Amino acid sequence: MSESMVEIRSVTKVYERGKQKVEVLHELTLDIPTGDFVALMGPSGSGKTTLLNLIGGLDQPSAGEISVGGSRIDQLSSGQLARWRAHNIGFVFQFYNLMPVLSAEGNVELPLLLTKLSSAQRQKNVAAALEVVGLADRAKHKPRELSGGQEQRVAIARALVSDPRLLVCDEPTGDLDRNTADEILGLLQVLNREHGKTIVMVTHDPKAAEFARRTLHLEKGKLLEQAA
Amino acid sequence: MTRTGFVVANLFRKKTRTILTVLSVIMAFLLFGLLQSLSHIFDAGADFVGATRLMTQARVSFTQPLPLSMVPKLEAVPGVARVAYSQWFGGVWQSNTQVFTFAVDPLRYHDVYPEWVMPEQQWQTFAGTRTAMVAGKQLADKYGWKIGQKIPLSSSIYPQKNGSKSWAFDLVGIYDGKDENWKKQTNVVFINHDYFDEANLFGKGRTNFYILKLAEGSNAEAISKTIDATFENSPDETKTQTEKDFNLSFLKQIGDIGLIVRWILFAVFFTLLLVVGNTMAQSVRERVPELAVLKTLGFSDGSVLSFVLAEALSLCLAGGLIGLVFATLLGAMVEKATGGQFQLRVDTFVWSIGIATILVMSVAVGLLPALRAQRLKIVDALAGR
Numbered sequence: 264m265s266e267s268m269v270e271i272r273s274v275t276k277v278y279e280r281g282k283q284k285v286e287v288l289h290e291l292t293l294d295i296p297t298g299d300f301v302a303l304m305g306p307s308g309s310g311k312t313t314l315l316n317l318i319g320g321l322d323q324p325s326a327g328e329i330s331v332g333g334s335r336i337d338q339l340s341s342g343q344l345a346r347w348r349a350h351n352i353g354f355v356f357q358f359y360n361l362m363p364v365l366s367a368e369g370n371v372e373l374p375l376l377l378t379k380l381s382s383a384q385r386q387k388n389v390a391a392a393l394e395v396v397g398l399a400d401r402a403k404h405k406p407r408e409l410s411g412g413q414e415q416r417v418a419i420a421r422a423l424v425s426d427p428r429l430l431v432c433d434e435p436t437g438d439l440d441r442n443t444a445d446e447i448l449g450l451l452q453v454l455n456r457e458h459g460k461t462i463v464m465v466t467h468d469p470k471a472a473e474f475a476r477r478t479l480h481l482e483k484g485k486l487l488e489q490a491a
Numbered sequence: 492m493t494r495t496g497f498v499v500a501n502l503f504r505k506k507t508r509t510i511l512t513v514l515s516v517i518m519a520f521l522l523f524g525l526l527q528s529l530s531h532i533f534d535a536g537a538d539f540v541g542a543t544r545l546m547t548q549a550r551v552s553f554t555q556p557l558p559l560s561m562v563p564k565l566e567a568v569p570g571v572a573r574v575a576y577s578q579w580f581g582g583v584w585q586s587n588t589q590v591f592t593f594a595v596d597p598l599r600y601h602d603v604y605p606e607w608v609m610p611e612q613q614w615q616t617f618a619g620t621r622t623a624m625v626a627g628k629q630l631a632d633k634y635g636w637k638i639g640q641k642i643p644l645s646s647s648i649y650p651q652k653n654g655s656k657s658w659a660f661d662l663v664g665i666y667d668g669k670d671e672n673w674k675k676q677t678n679v680v681f682i683n684h685d686y687f688d689e690a691n692l693f694g695k696g697r698t699n700f701y702i703l704k705l706a707e708g709s710n711a712e713a714i715s716k717t718i719d720a721t722f723e724n725s726p727d728e729t730k731t732q733t734e735k736d737f738n739l740s741f742l743k744q745i746g747d748i749g750l751i752v753r754w755i756l757f758a759v760f761f762t763l764l765l766v767v768g769n770t771m772a773q774s775v776r777e778r779v780p781e782l783a784v785l786k787t788l789g790f791s792d793g794s795v796l797s798f799v800l801a802e803a804l805s806l807c808l809a810g811g812l813i814g815l816v817f818a819t820l821l822g823a824m825v826e827k828a829t830g831g832q833f834q835l836r837v838d839t840f841v842w843s844i845g846i847a848t849i850l851v852m853s854v855a856v857g858l859l860p861a862l863r864a865q866r867l868k869i870v871d872a873l874a875g876r
Contacts, residue, residue: 321787341792342791377788
């Protein structure tokens with residue numbers, strides 16, 4: 264691992280719920296090196312998902328600086344952030360969030376509609392991504408025709424297809440049984456070790472965290488410790 | 492897959508709902524096409540006539556007859572080249588088939604309406620035979636009438652002096668129109684006014700309206716004012732107008748067709764807006780997390796807005812175009828079935844208004860849901876807030 268993929272400096276995030284202000288992250292500072300696989304753990308409300316959203320450019324901090332892959336994403340506008348996400352980040356969600364009207368390959372191709380790739384090139388990339396997650400033979404299937412594990416694999420293929428350097432995963436195994444979860448985590452491990460993807464994963468599951476290179480614990484918006 | 496493919500795929504997320512919505516749009520535009528062309532028919536009646544003729548009727552209503560003694564006075568008005576007159580007969584053929592029948596002075600009518608084409612010999616026979624009648628070609632073809640045939644017609648208004656409402660006429664001529672427009676109007680029967688005037692039980696020496704052929708280059712408006720001024724404060728005050736205005740006011744006896752059509756269409760499209768608008772709003776509500784995922788993947792707010800608008804447009808365009816095609820076909824079928832008498836033509840004009848309506852409706856039903864989709868905050872939408 265070399266330079267930092269993610270640099271977070273004194274980031275604070277405050278949400279307004281009606282008249283009430285809730286501070287979810289408090290002056291948090293964190294570095295995630297390129298090629299790292301980090302598990303973010305902590306109790307509910309500790310700020311894990313908020314931190315993940317900030318790293319993924321889905322939300323903006325109330326204060327502080329965030330650099331991802333050398334870009335100061337806290338200074339980008341909404342439109343710039345959208346373009347930045349399209350090229351730099353892959354997202355994996357707990358409930359897969361696939362488009363039910365599209366086949367597996369259609370779902371994987373979706374992010375490529377934002378590129379200038381030809382249809383043939385898109386097809387090629389989609390096939391490669393599905394191959395990586397082991398679902399080349401289910402390309403034509405709709406999400407409802409797939410198991411939970413297969414749906415998550417399609418979601419991972421969708422996250423990978425535009426070849427981002429950073430994958431952010433929000434409880435990717437939270438909806439899966441142990442064996443399937445282990446398969447998905449093994450896949451993420453392969454992506455990290457063999458394909459060089461930097462991965463930040465939120466999880467409640469200590470066993471899932473074991474697949475990461477390191478685990479960070481959050482509590483009440485602060486980073487508690489770093490465990491090897 | 493393309494962006495268009497994605498839009499189409501989303502449209503068929505709930506097939507039944509989409510099909511029912513498209514069907515309602517089809518029905519609305521079918522009605523739109525037919526009613527617009529119906530409205531067009533009422534305008535078209537006046538379209539092909541120029542301002543080379545004026546119509547003079549009683550000021551109160553054309554149902555109140557004017558005396559034939561007005562003819563010399565009308566002819567004396569500068570700019571009036573020829574005067575003809577016409578009397579509504581109210582003809583019914585066989586049991587209850589209405590035949591538009593007017594009692595006219597044949598030669599005057601021939602002079603004023605050169606657009607009706609018939610051999611000169613037949614005009615002369617028409618003028619010289621008291622019981623003569625001439626029929627338009629369309630009508631004669633439709634009922635198989637031949638020259639020389641005795642045609643019994645009853646009048647819904649005028650009995651003969653013996654009290655009988657049955658009249659018998661000798662068909663002495665069949666006229667056609669000088670061009671396509673006039674050919675389509677050849678569904679009227681003319682009878683000899685002298686005979687009608689003499690034989691009917693009611694008023695004598697009167698007619699419903701006068702048709703004035705104007706001299707070339709004359710000022711129709713000035714002539715109209717002169718005529719009405721001539722008969723002002725007399726027992727028979729007149730109202731003189733162009734043939735086009737007369738036809739329109741005649742048609743409006745039925746009712747303001749344009750207004751009726753507009754109200755029907757307003758009701759149809761208002762309902763349609765609610766139906767399609769609700770479908771679109773529901774469709775977006777159901778997909779909030781998916782729309783958030785699109786934004787997460789990097790689709791801009793504008794792209795998400797355009798996806799929803801494109802869905803609304805596709806829905807309206809598919810239904811609207813199919814509806815207009817059906818209206819065009821149905822209109823053609825009606826025209827064919829009525830032998831061209833009822834020309835429900837969904838023409839380029841109706842199509843243009845139809846397509847403009849489709850576009851406006853797409854924006855009207857799609858804009859609010861599209862703006863909602865555009866303004867979605869990813870984090871809130873993914874969290875189900």
